[in-house]
Amino acid sequence: MVNIxxxxxxxxxxxxxxxxxxxxxxxxxxxxxxxxxxxxxxxxYLPQPENGVVFNYxxxxxxxxxxxxxxxxxxxxxxxxxxxxxxxxxx
Amino acid sequence: MSSxxxxxxxxxxxxxxxxxxxxxxxxxLKVILIERGEFPGAKNMFGGALFGRVLDxxxxxxxxxxxxxxxxxxxxxxxxxxDSAVSLDFNSAAFKQAPYNGFVVMRTRFDRWYAxxxxxxxxxxxxxxxxxxxxxxxxxxxxxVARRAQGELRAKxxxxxxxxxxxxxxxxxxxxxxxxxQFSLGVKEVIQLPPGALEERFGLTGDxxxxxxxxxxxxxxxxxxxxxxxxxxxLSIGVVAQAHSLKEKQVTxxxxxxxxxxxxxxxxxxxxxxxxxxxxxxxxxxxxxxxPRLYTGGMLVTxxxxxxxxxxxxxxxxxNCAIASxxxxxxxxxxxxxKGIFDKRAMAEYEARLKASFVLRDINRYKxxxxxxxxxxxxxxxxxxxxxxxxxxxxxxxxxxxxxAGMVKGLLGEDVGLWQLAGDGYQMGRALLW
Amino acid sequence: MTRKPKQRKVVNKLNIVVLIxxxxxxxxxxxxxxxGEQPLPEAMASIINPADWFALEQxxxxxxxxxxxxxxxxxxxxxxxxxxxxxxxxxxxxRVLRIxxxxxxxxxxxxxxxxxxxxxxxxxxxxxxxxxxxxxxxxSALPGVVAAAAGMAYVPGVTKLEKVEAGKAxxxxxxxxxxxxxxxxxxPALVAIEDGGSAPAYYADLPGAVTAFTVAVPCKGxxxxxxxxxxxxxxxxxxxNTLLRVARPVVTRPVTPDPGLPAEQRLRKILSGGIxxxxxxVITGSAEQLADKIVEFLxxxxxxxx
Numbered sequence: 001m002v003n004i005x006x007x008x009x010x011x012x013x014x015x016x017x018x019x020x021x022x023x024x025x026x027x028x029x030x031x032x033x034x035x036x037x038x039x040x041x042x043x044x045y046l047p048q049p050e051n052g053v054v055f056n057y058x059x060x061x062x063x064x065x066x067x068x069x070x071x072x073x074x075x076x077x078x079x080x081x082x083x084x085x086x087x088x089x090x091x
Numbered sequence: 092m093s094s095x096x097x098x099x100x101x102x103x104x105x106x107x108x109x110x111x112x113x114x115x116x117x118x119x120l121k122v123i124l125i126e127r128g129e130f131p132g133a134k135n136m137f138g139g140a141l142f143g144r145v146l147d148x149x150x151x152x153x154x155x156x157x158x159x160x161x162x163x164x165x166x167x168x169x170x171x172x173x174d175s176a177v178s179l180d181f182n183s184a185a186f187k188q189a190p191y192n193g194f195v196v197m198r199t200r201f202d203r204w205y206a207x208x209x210x211x212x213x214x215x216x217x218x219x220x221x222x223x224x225x226x227x228x229x230x231x232x233x234x235x236v237a238r239r240a241q242g243e244l245r246a247k248x249x250x251x252x253x254x255x256x257x258x259x260x261x262x263x264x265x266x267x268x269x270x271x272x273q274f275s276l277g278v279k280e281v282i283q284l285p286p287g288a289l290e291e292r293f294g295l296t297g298d299x300x301x302x303x304x305x306x307x308x309x310x311x312x313x314x315x316x317x318x319x320x321x322x323x324x325x326l327s328i329g330v331v332a333q334a335h336s337l338k339e340k341q342v343t344x345x346x347x348x349x350x351x352x353x354x355x356x357x358x359x360x361x362x363x364x365x366x367x368x369x370x371x372x373x374x375x376x377x378x379x380x381x382x383p384r385l386y387t388g389g390m391l392v393t394x395x396x397x398x399x400x401x402x403x404x405x406x407x408x409x410x411n412c413a414i415a416s417x418x419x420x421x422x423x424x425x426x427x428x429x430k431g432i433f434d435k436r437a438m439a440e441y442e443a444r445l446k447a448s449f450v451l452r453d454i455n456r457y458k459x460x461x462x463x464x465x466x467x468x469x470x471x472x473x474x475x476x477x478x479x480x481x482x483x484x485x486x487x488x489x490x491x492x493x494x495x496a497g498m499v500k501g502l503l504g505e506d507v508g509l510w511q512l513a514g515d516g517y518q519m520g521r522a523l524l525w
Numbered sequence: 526m527t528r529k530p531k532q533r534k535v536v537n538k539l540n541i542v543v544l545i546x547x548x549x550x551x552x553x554x555x556x557x558x559x560x561g562e563q564p565l566p567e568a569m570a571s572i573i574n575p576a577d578w579f580a581l582e583q584x585x586x587x588x589x590x591x592x593x594x595x596x597x598x599x600x601x602x603x604x605x606x607x608x609x610x611x612x613x614x615x616x617x618x619x620r621v622l623r624i625x626x627x628x629x630x631x632x633x634x635x636x637x638x639x640x641x642x643x644x645x646x647x648x649x650x651x652x653x654x655x656x657x658x659x660x661x662x663x664x665s666a667l668p669g670v671v672a673a674a675a676g677m678a679y680v681p682g683v684t685k686l687e688k689v690e691a692g693k694a695x696x697x698x699x700x701x702x703x704x705x706x707x708x709x710x711x712x713p714a715l716v717a718i719e720d721g722g723s724a725p726a727y728y729a730d731l732p733g734a735v736t737a738f739t740v741a742v743p744c745k746g747x748x749x750x751x752x753x754x755x756x757x758x759x760x761x762x763x764x765x766n767t768l769l770r771v772a773r774p775v776v777t778r779p780v781t782p783d784p785g786l787p788a789e790q791r792l793r794k795i796l797s798g799g800i801x802x803x804x805x806x807v808i809t810g811s812a813e814q815l816a817d818k819i820v821e822f823l824x825x826x827x828x829x830x831x
Contacts, residue, residue, distance in 0.1 A: 002349045007280075007369040012553045012570055014129065017724050039337040041278045041344050041371035061371040062134060064256045065276045068269045068373070069338045079127055079258075081238060081728075083219030087129045088199050089553075089567050090281040090325070091136035091370040095735050123735065129570075199567065217738050219612075220731070240730035286559050324559050367556055367565075 004043045008059045016084040019057035021066070027074035028052045036066045061086050097123045097215070099424055100235050100246040102222045102259055104131035104206045106410045107394025108252030110149060110417030111424070113205075116214040118425055123244070124206065124214050125237065127221040132202030134254075136279060136370040139320030139327045140302050141201065142193040142411040149418065150208065154191060158200040160322040161300025162191040165293075168405055169356070171307030171317070172478035176356035178303075187299065195300050195320045195327070197281075225249060225263045225390065230435060232263055232390035247433050248424050249390045252417065255373045257383075257396035265392060266383030271334040272465070273377040273398075275315060278344050279329035280352075281322070282364040292360050293321055304405070305357075307474040310347025312340045314470045317351045319360070325367060326360070328352065331374065331407075333464075345369075374409070378402045379458045385445065386438035391420045399450055403457040404464060404522055412450045419444045460522035468515055472506045538594035539689060539712075542648060543581045543618070544641065544655035544668060545600040545609050548574045551660045557771045564771045571605045573612065574664070576656020576720035582727050583686055583718055584654045585617045592690045595619040599644060601629065601637055607742050615729035615737035622648070623744040628758030631765070634663075636757035638670030643750040645675050650713065652689060657681050657717035668717045678714035686716070 028034070029052040036045040042059045045066065062085055067077040079085070099115055101108045104126035112124040128134040140163055146153050154162070164186040169178040186192040210216050226234040226243060234245035251259040255274070260266045284292075293301055305317040315332035330348045337344065352361055375381055375398040382398045385391065393399070394413035401408040423441040427433050445451045463469065483498055503512060549555070550572045555564040584596045597620040598613035600606040610621040624644050629637060645653060653672075659665045672679035684705070685697040694710045699719065710716070729737070747754055755761055782794035808818045 002343070002345045004343075004345045004369070007345075007366065010366065010368055010554055010556070011370075012550060015724075033338075035338040035341070038341045038343045039276070039334070041276060043343070043345075063276060063371040064373050065274075065334060065337065065371075067256065068274055069271045069334055078223070079221050082127050082221040083129050085134070086370075087133040087570065088136060088368065088370050089570060090368040091132075091198050091279065095732060095739065197567070215735070215738050217734055220734060237731050239728065239734060242731045244731060244735070283556070283559050365556075365559075367568075 004041070005059065008042060011059075011061075012087040012089060013058065014084050014087060015058060016081045018081075019055070020062075020078050020080040020085065021055065021057055021060065022076035022078075023053070023055045024074045024076070025052055025054075027072045031072045031074070033071075035069045035071075039065050039069050041065065097121045097244070097246045098428065099123075099248045099250060100125065100244060101250045101252055102235060103252035103254055103394075103396070104128075104209075104216065104218070105135055105202060105252055105254060105394060105413065106205065107396070107413035107417035107420075108250065109202070109205045109209050110414045111250050111252065111393065111421040112214040112216075113149065113209040113212050114418055114421035115424060116209060116212040119213070120425075120428065122209075122214040123246075124209060124216045125220050125222055125235070126206070126216065126218045128218065130203055130218055131206035131216070132199040135198040135202055136277070136372040137198060137409065138277065138279065138302075138318045138329060138331075138407070139195045139197075139322070140193050140408075140410075141196045142408060144190055144192070145411050145415045145418070147190045149414070152189070154189070154194060156204075157194075157196070158204050159194040159196050161195050161295070161298050162187065163193045163195060163300050163302050163320075165299070165301035167301060167303040169303060169305045170474035170477050171305045171351075171354065171356070172475035174355050175478040175482055176305075176354070177474075177477050177481055193302075195302070195322055197322065197327075222253065222259065223262075225259055227263070229388075231388035231433070235259070247389065248427065248438075250417075250420050250424070251390065251392045251396050252394050252413075253396050255375050255395040255398075257392065259390075260383045260392045260396055263387055263390055265385075265387060265390075269381075271338050273375060273381045274334040275331045275374045275376045276334055276337060276344055276371065277329055277331040277374050278348055278369065278371045279327055280348065280369050281325050281327050281367040282361055283325040283367050284361075284365075285363045286324075288363065289321055289324065289326070295321065304407075305351070306470070308470050310344070310350050311342045312471070313337065313342050313344065313347050314467060317348075319357070326364065328357075328361070333376070334373075344371075374407070375400050376402050376407075376461070376464070378454050378461050379451075380461060382454075385442045386435065388435040388438065389433050391423065391438060391441050393417050393420045399454065401450075401453050401457060402460060402464065403453075404460045406457075412454075415448055415450045416445060419448060419450075457522065459518075463518050463522040466515060466518065468507060468511070473515075476502060476506060539587075539592050539652060539691065540594050540648065540650040541584050541587060541596045541652045541654060541689075542645060542650040543577070543584045543596065543598050543613070544653065544671065545577045545581065545598050545606070545613060546574045546655070546659055546664050546667065547571050547600070547602050547605045547609055548659050548661040548664060551662075555771045563769055572660075573609045574656050574659050574661075576658055576660075576718070578656070578725060579720045579723075580654040580656045580718045581613055581616065581618065582725065585727060587686065587689055588617070590689060597622065597648060597650070599624070599641065599648075601625065601641055603630075607744070610742050611737045612729070614740070614742075615734040616727040617729075617733070621742055623742050624746075624750070625744055626747040626754065626758070628747060628754035628760075631759030631762060632757055633762035633764040634667060634670055635674075635763065636761055638667060639674045639757045640747065640750060640752060641667075641671045642674035643752055644745060645671070645677075647750070651692070652694060652712055653677065653715040654686075655715070655717055657683065657719045668715055672715040675715070678710060679717070680708060680710055680714055681717040683708075683716050683718045684721075686718070 098120040221238040224236040300321040303319040313332040314336040320327040393416040399412040427437045549569040556568045598618040601624045688695040782791040
């Protein structure tokens with residue numbers, strides 16, 4: 001297993017005070033698949049012990065993978081406020 | 092204030108939006124180019140190849156001005172099995188000369204440069220501003236709503252160039268909800284190599300560069316491929332995986348990337364490299380099957396926002412389609428301004444022109460490549476099959492070389508039936524050959 | 526940019542200038558080139574110095590106060606400075622001024638300080654604000670140089686502007702160990718404000734942002750400021766930068782506490798990263814003995830290598 005957070009230490013972020021993606025955790029608790037846990041390329045979704053997930057927006061790369069694979073309708077997905085979020089340097 | 096009214100609002104300062112802004116500004120229209128990133132290119136990522144013939148027509152000899160890394164004169168396609176690989180290596184002298192076929196670029200530098208060209212032509216560039224919605228009056232789009240106080244901005248035409256997830260097209264009612272089958276996720280690492288290593292390992296001199304696409308099972312069962320591009324002093328290396336397989340296989344893409352980097356055919360190329368950055372982006376890959384309605388009254392959708400990516404198995408081209416669509420959008424808008432009509436019928440010209448151009452012609456031509464790319468045997472059976480066949484054929488162990496046909500038959504029975512092979516062969520032929 | 530000519534007539538109205546510096550964003554690793562020498566240019570993102578932006582916001586907060594006439598943002602630099610000033614305009618600064626000259630490219634701190642001081646002398650502000658410290662460290666001393674060259678009082682380490690009125694400002698200043706002092710300053714003065722660390726409060730509205738990116742940003746060269754390139758430019762520079770190197774990564778040694786220790790002490794060791802409070806030591810003796818003991822102490826501690 002790769003710990004992706006080590007890689008993301010090299011990325012420039014400008015954090016907004018608020019999360020740009022709002023997760024309805026009620027719906028996540030009933031989700032059997034929790035595809036977001038493995039699909040997110042920045043490991044922003046972490047499992048809760050029993051069921052459900054926790055989302056950390058800070059390391060988000062704004063790719064939108066969670067948005068297109070979530071079939072529970074649990075995500076209120078938005079881009080971050082202008083100027084906030086990831087700023088690539090070498091991409 | 093009169094200075095705050097614009098003829099055209101373009102959302103997204105990527106290749107599509109910037110091209111439209113540049114061409115419209117050159118013709119004297121008042122254009123505002125709105126970008127949500129800290130600077131144009133801050134949010135953008137792709138594998139690395141810009142096929143720039145279409146850009147050459149807009150900015151002649153762009154390679155002398157733009158921040159390009161290397162021209163691509165060598166293209167390698169590799170089938171990847173667990174611990175072996177088969178490659179097709181194409182090297183062209185013609186690609187080494189102007190007008191070069193393609194360049195490796197870094198989007199953070201290239202998009203920034205390109206946007207400055209649009210600003211020089213007279214466009215207004217507003218960065219750090221997210222656009223959330225369009226303003227509609229009846230059937231006509233008359234402006235956008237930005238996520239700032241008093242965020243309404245009106246114009247005659249809005250060009251949506253807001254990338255793969257285009258929320259503007261959705262808000263304007265031009266596209267349906269996405270499905271995981273329509274997208275692939277690409278992740279990339281930029282790896283700096285020791286001095287001289289790049290030239291030595293890839294046999295490059297001067298500004299020569301190469302692209303290498305890999306096909307095979309990624310990680311533990313992801314469907315997709317991998318890529319490697321040579322930058323000036325570094326490598327861009329990444330993995331592309333179909334989103335539905337990410338969902339089904341419960342395999343992370345960064346584990347797949349790590350596994351790819353450790354593959355015996357890849358690892359020596361990265362020896363002694365230093366990690367610089369990790370990035371991720373979605374690729375709209377359903378081609379003709381996901382293109383939204385491209386226009387409505389007062390609005391055009393361009394580039395990735397319109398799903399205009401040529402997916403042909405051995406091609407995966409987005410930026411040249413984006414530039415071409417941005418240019419065609421600009422031409423449509425110019426014509427609309429000549430007539431002073433911006434309704435749906437005037438905008439329909441965009442789709443007609445797009446269909447006549449290489450963009451939609453190619454995308455439609457390679458329509459049948461998309462079901463092929465959904466064929467799981469393409470990733471799970473054939474690459475390893477090809478490698479095993481050659482491995483057996485080339486092995487010298489004193490038992491003698493069998494003829495290929497017999498060996499293929501022997502190996503085939505394990506994974507795939509003859510009929511299936513014939514069917515897949517036909518599918519592959521339909522996709523690429525005729 | 527709205528100018529209110531009526532207010533001009535009232536005497537003793539304050540003009541505030543905020544100095545804005547662009548800096549390399551040093552909060553992310555600056556990666557070295559393949560020779561391991563200089564940082565890669567792509568790695569060095571140019572941003573507005575956060576402390577300066579905080580100072581601008583403090584200045585803009587003062588606009589509500591009676592005696593304040595206008596807030597102007599001033600910056601010395603190329604295209605980056607121009608964009609920074611546009612964001613200042615968007616956030617609400619009434620005026621901006623960029624100072625740039627080809628000759629200033631290689632100027633040292635003194636040269637740039639003099640150029641800024643000359644610009645300040647022209648706009649005659651009562652109060653000059655800027656951030657205390659600069660992310661890139663190189664420009665941290667710039668406000669002090671500007672104040673000296675402009676012949677103004679220089680008040681660094683300010684945490685809060687309490688009150689600003691004609692000819693006088695009251696500020697709170699940070700001292701060591703969390704102490705604070707209240708200072709009355711006779712204006713004109715340059716006040717360096719510490720970054721409050723809060724997220725930016727002024728997020729420009731759309732009309733403001735669009736206007737800021739549509740208007741021209743005035744730019745003054747050395748000639749306009751009555752300065753010569755010989756004095757403040759590269760030829761006048763006393764300090765020349767020849768090499769910029771990236772810092773070596775900080776090595777953090779993991780602490781593995783002695784397993785024989787009780788659990789509580791082990792935890793303490795882990796949590797403190799092995800750092801233990803040291804007892805001070807009073808040494809006595811003749812001057813020579815003292816010197817020897819000090820040298821001995823320094824040798825034992827990994828402070829200096831002798």
